[in-house]
Amino acid sequence: MEVLRRFDRDLLVLAAGVLVLIPVPLFLSGFLLEVAIQTLLFGLLGVAWNLMGGFAGQFSFGHAAFFGIGAYATAVVVTDYGLSPWIGMLLGAALAAAFGVLVGFLSFRYGLKGVFFALATFAFAEMLRLIFRSLEAVNAARGFNIPIQSGNPWLTLQFPQGSPNYYYVILALLALTLLVVILLMRSRAGTFILSIRENEDAAAALGVNPMRYKLLAVAVSAALTAIGGAFYVQYFFFIDPDLAFGAGVSIQILLPAIVGGIGTIWGPVVGALIIIVLGQGSTALVRTPPPFLDVLQGVSGLDVAIYGALIVLVVLFLPRGVFGTLRERLRAA
Amino acid sequence: MTVKGLKVSGRSLALLGLGIAALALLLVWGGEALAWAQDNRVVLVQAVVTGLLLGGVYSLVSMGLTLIFGVLDILNFAHGAFMALAMYASFVLVRNAGFGPYLSLLISVPLLFFIGALVQRVLLDRVMDQPHENQLLLTFGLALLIENVLLMVFTATPRTVEFPYAQTGIPLGITTIQGPLNVFGAVADLPRVIAFLGSLVIAGGLFYLLQRTSLGTAIRAVAENPDGAAMVGIDVRRMHVITFGLGTACVAAAGTLVLPFLSLQPTTGEQFNVIAFVVVVLGGLGNVVGALVGGILIGLVQELGGAFVPGVDKLFFVFVVFVLTLLLRPQGLFGRKS
Amino acid sequence: MTLLAVQNVSKSFAGLKALQNVSLRVERGSIVGLIGPNGAGKTTLFNVIAGVMKPDAGRVVFDGTDVTGWPAYRIARLGIGRTFQLMKPFDSLSVLDNVTVATLQRHRNRKEAREVAMEVVERLGLGQWANKRASVLSTAGYKRLELAKALGLEPSLLLLDEVLAGLVPSERTRVVELLREIRGEGVTMLLVEHVMSAVMALSDHIHVLHHGEMLASGTPEEVTKDSRVIEAYLGEEEHHAGA
Numbered sequence: 001m002e003v004l005r006r007f008d009r010d011l012l013v014l015a016a017g018v019l020v021l022i023p024v025p026l027f028l029s030g031f032l033l034e035v036a037i038q039t040l041l042f043g044l045l046g047v048a049w050n051l052m053g054g055f056a057g058q059f060s061f062g063h064a065a066f067f068g069i070g071a072y073a074t075a076v077v078v079t080d081y082g083l084s085p086w087i088g089m090l091l092g093a094a095l096a097a098a099f100g101v102l103v104g105f106l107s108f109r110y111g112l113k114g115v116f117f118a119l120a121t122f123a124f125a126e127m128l129r130l131i132f133r134s135l136e137a138v139n140a141a142r143g144f145n146i147p148i149q150s151g152n153p154w155l156t157l158q159f160p161q162g163s164p165n166y167y168y169v170i171l172a173l174l175a176l177t178l179l180v181v182i183l184l185m186r187s188r189a190g191t192f193i194l195s196i197r198e199n200e201d202a203a204a205a206l207g208v209n210p211m212r213y214k215l216l217a218v219a220v221s222a223a224l225t226a227i228g229g230a231f232y233v234q235y236f237f238f239i240d241p242d243l244a245f246g247a248g249v250s251i252q253i254l255l256p257a258i259v260g261g262i263g264t265i266w267g268p269v270v271g272a273l274i275i276i277v278l279g280q281g282s283t284a285l286v287r288t289p290p291p292f293l294d295v296l297q298g299v300s301g302l303d304v305a306i307y308g309a310l311i312v313l314v315v316l317f318l319p320r321g322v323f324g325t326l327r328e329r330l331r332a333a
Numbered sequence: 334m335t336v337k338g339l340k341v342s343g344r345s346l347a348l349l350g351l352g353i354a355a356l357a358l359l360l361v362w363g364g365e366a367l368a369w370a371q372d373n374r375v376v377l378v379q380a381v382v383t384g385l386l387l388g389g390v391y392s393l394v395s396m397g398l399t400l401i402f403g404v405l406d407i408l409n410f411a412h413g414a415f416m417a418l419a420m421y422a423s424f425v426l427v428r429n430a431g432f433g434p435y436l437s438l439l440i441s442v443p444l445l446f447f448i449g450a451l452v453q454r455v456l457l458d459r460v461m462d463q464p465h466e467n468q469l470l471l472t473f474g475l476a477l478l479i480e481n482v483l484l485m486v487f488t489a490t491p492r493t494v495e496f497p498y499a500q501t502g503i504p505l506g507i508t509t510i511q512g513p514l515n516v517f518g519a520v521a522d523l524p525r526v527i528a529f530l531g532s533l534v535i536a537g538g539l540f541y542l543l544q545r546t547s548l549g550t551a552i553r554a555v556a557e558n559p560d561g562a563a564m565v566g567i568d569v570r571r572m573h574v575i576t577f578g579l580g581t582a583c584v585a586a587a588g589t590l591v592l593p594f595l596s597l598q599p600t601t602g603e604q605f606n607v608i609a610f611v612v613v614v615l616g617g618l619g620n621v622v623g624a625l626v627g628g629i630l631i632g633l634v635q636e637l638g639g640a641f642v643p644g645v646d647k648l649f650f651v652f653v654v655f656v657l658t659l660l661l662r663p664q665g666l667f668g669r670k671s
Numbered sequence: 672m673t674l675l676a677v678q679n680v681s682k683s684f685a686g687l688k689a690l691q692n693v694s695l696r697v698e699r700g701s702i703v704g705l706i707g708p709n710g711a712g713k714t715t716l717f718n719v720i721a722g723v724m725k726p727d728a729g730r731v732v733f734d735g736t737d738v739t740g741w742p743a744y745r746i747a748r749l750g751i752g753r754t755f756q757l758m759k760p761f762d763s764l765s766v767l768d769n770v771t772v773a774t775l776q777r778h779r780n781r782k783e784a785r786e787v788a789m790e791v792v793e794r795l796g797l798g799q800w801a802n803k804r805a806s807v808l809s810t811a812g813y814k815r816l817e818l819a820k821a822l823g824l825e826p827s828l829l830l831l832d833e834v835l836a837g838l839v840p841s842e843r844t845r846v847v848e849l850l851r852e853i854r855g856e857g858v859t860m861l862l863v864e865h866v867m868s869a870v871m872a873l874s875d876h877i878h879v880l881h882h883g884e885m886l887a888s889g890t891p892e893e894v895t896k897d898s899r900v901i902e903a904y905l906g907e908e909e910h911h912a913g914a
């Protein structure tokens with residue numbers, strides 16, 4: 001299937017998907033609604049990561065940096081300045097994009113590729129975590145508790161607990177993220193980004209400026225990830241350096257794309273769903289295990305152990321991810 | 334770029350710039366810095382001693398990691414997890430079988446050698462041809478799996494193992510060495526000294542193995558030229574398995590050695606893992622000597638950094654070195670593969 | 672009218688002198704051949720011209736503009752297209768997309784770029800694989816794709832690095848004819864080739880490179896009669912025969 005036309009079809013799928021997902025809060029509430037919200041958030045982060053890691057081919061092990069910047073920007077703006085979190089979201093997106101361009105420029109300029117690049121992104125995220133842990137200006141290790149704000153709930157992005165409005169917001173943000181990524185990959189810039197991933201030298205020989213388009217992908221990916229971080233803070237009302245910049249966060253961000261299908265539009269969404277289902281399944285299993293698995297009662301770590309096993313299995317047997325492999329099979333058939 | 338006809342790379346300019354900046358800082362604040370150093374002599378000497386002792390352990394851990402990379406071209410993100418695994422194995426032996434922690438080396442090291450060899454044979458062998466990111470991902474998944482199974486079995490409660498010679502001191506024939514030791518006015522805890530010495534001994538053993546035995550020669554041959562090695566009849570796959578086992582055995586030894594003075598949790602290996610990566614890049618990927626030197630250096634950087642700037646997490650300085658190395662001298666201090 | 676002028680270019684790698692004081696000119700509308708034994712420095716010279724490497728000394732002037740040290744993508748945009756000896760296709764993209772990357776430089780409209788790319792793809796005989804992944808092509812197909820990509824750029828100068836290597840004679844004839852057609856459309860070409868018959872047949876002018884130095888230049892007849900050239904090639908053969 002020709003690449004450019006594929007992305008056209010994705011727009012239709014997006015529209016249809018959104019329509020189908022809008023009425024979900026009518027059927028789900030309470031705990032299940034929370035799960036749905038988290039799935040959509042994961043999907044957003046995964047799609048954002050995939051732009052840089054999958055489409056641009058720049059594997060990032062440190063996306064928590066962007067997530068955390070978005071989260072903290074929102075926390076500071078809301079807590080210290082009493083402004084709307086939407087401002088924090090925009091500010092966070094801009095700052096994350098700037099940080100991404102800086103880190104990306106340094107790395108690309110000095111020829112960091114592949115694993116070295118991945119390790120460098122990991123190092124930068126960790127450095128941010130350590131800095132924020134020591135910086136009093138952002139409450140060091142204590143983090144931020146988001147205060148309840150008065151005013152129009154859509155402006156303050158604070159709804160009563162369990163409100164379906166959170167769902168609508170994250171659905172809209174996910175749709176926006178997908179729209180941005182689809183439109184970008186559909187455009188001239190998107191074709192150039194793909195060509196750089198495939199073969200940077202050949203792309204340059206055809207007039208494509210590698211630095212410019214790689215940085216473009218990084219900046220957009222960073223901004224979208226930061227938006228996810230902003231939502232996180234508003235939904236959970238709390239952020240600290242580990243929750244924002246921790247290595248675990250970077251892993252959770254890249255996991256959906258790996259599992260679902262790196263370098264595809266829908267892979268990360270599918271991956272997010274799989275991961276959440278497995279996660280919830282293992283949590284339920286641990287809470288009330290069947291008699292022959294009694295030993296699992298109250299044990300922590302099962303869900304992450306499963307994620308680990310999942311990564312191993314995917315790399316060994318499904319390097320294109322679940323969605324990616326399915327798509328290949330369908331195409332060949 | 335060219336400066337007056339001289340070819341100058343951006344990188345060397347950056348290094349030069351750094352050097353000039355450091356020199357300038359030294360000249361401007363050198364006097365004050367010296368006075369400060371005099372006043373804080375004790376703290377600084379302590380930092381050097383602690384850094385050295387810890388650095389020895391880092392060296393051992395990193396040598397295992399760099400050996401694995403040099404021969405198999407695999408960046409083993411599960412290295413730290415194996416360390417934790419070894420530590421729990423020793424812990425169980427100490428608690429339940431009455432072993433002394435150092436005696437448990439006799440079991441933990443071969444056990445982890447075997448486990449590492451198995452992992453290579455069964456899992457990693459399949460991804461040898463895949464891009465490095467996939468291998469990193471695979472070993473990362475493995476790390477998650479191992480650490481969380483440990484979490485499930487042992488929970489996150491910190492475990493400790495007592496240093497057996499704390500009260501009695503180490504009997505050595507006529508004398509008994511009582512800790513802690515006094516080194517130039519700094520305190521050196523006995524278990525740390527033992528870990529340091531033990532690491533050096535094992536590192537020495539590794540060197541001997543690599544340089545003086547036929548097995549070591551075969552391993553080095555595979556690292557240099559896998560195809561050539563295969564052509565002269567070396568079973569390359571077997572060498573891979575053995576090497577991975579050796580690397581894992583190194584980190585297992587390091588883990589058992591630090592058990593008497595660190596508290597043990599499933600995530601204890603993580604910090605060593607990250608530091609090992611920094612050391613390996615600093616020393617040069619695949620360069621065993623580089624890992625040895627790099628380990629000591631990073632230990633010093635960590636402790637001295639913490640001494641100079643008390644407010645910040647010591648790991649920060651390690652990461653600064655890491656990023657600088659990646660940018661300015663990615664091949665490491667000693668270059669790759671020796 | 673000189674389209675490309677290489678002036679006193681030198682380039683070394685870790686002590687090895689790949690190019691020493693090399694100069695050559697390519698007149699607009701001509702086909703110039705660059706030959707020489709293996710390791711003479713031909714691909715290095717291409718890399719310097721195309722901006723993949725910076726020369727240690729000397730200049731490269733294209734259409735009156737000094738492009739020495741320019742990055743590869745800027746030189747490509749200026750109008751120099753090149754093929755790679757070790758082919759570099761965009762494997763996961765379709766054959767059509769491969770060429771579209773090039774045509775998007777001159778045609779900002781996606782649809783237009785795709786249409787122009789399709790024309791190039793058809794012209795190079797790759798029409799039936801247009802929507803298939805580039806990875807399904809045979810080596811000969813890859814070679815044609817390399818050429819198609821470079822042509823998609825609508826270059827005024829085409830650097831061809833062994834486009835005929837590995838092709839069977841019937842395919843070769845087709846490519847040679849295609850090159851003649853392209854010259855007829857006003858594209859200037861500098862080609863590195865080992866297939867002597869093709870070089871002699873196509874080139875208006877030939878330069879001979881040996882051990883990084885310009886050994887001789889002239890018309891095909893002059894060059895083939897040049898004793899130094901014969902010796903350089905024979906010396907190669909003797910070297911190979913004796914070893």
